[in-house]
Amino acid sequence: MEKIVLTVKGMTCMGCVRSVKNVLEPIPGVAGVDITLENGQVVISFDAAKSNIEQFKAAIQDAGYEVVGNG
Numbered sequence: 001m002e003k004i005v006l007t008v009k010g011m012t013c014m015g016c017v018r019s020v021k022n023v024l025e026p027i028p029g030v031a032g033v034d035i036t037l038e039n040g041q042v043v044i045s046f047d048a049a050k051s052n053i054e055q056f057k058a059a060i061q062d063a064g065y066e067v068v069g070n071g
């Protein structure tokens with residue numbers, strides 16, 4: 001299991017947190033999504049054989065938020 005941290009801009013409330021969670025959780029291989037609203041940190045636990053960071057970024061951007069960093 002891998003873990004990555006993305007910094008996401010544009011989340012302003014728990015509804016946004018839920019939206020981001022909802023687009024990430026169905027991606028194959030994603031085992032857990034942990035989001036901190038205050039600093040925009042999105043921690044994703046996933047199986048690197050099934051999904052990758054590009055998919056996560058695309059899903060977040062499609063949902064209307066901006067990925068400003070990772071690491």
Ligand SMILES: [Cu+2]
Nearest residue numbers: 012013015016
């Ligand atoms: Cu919101």
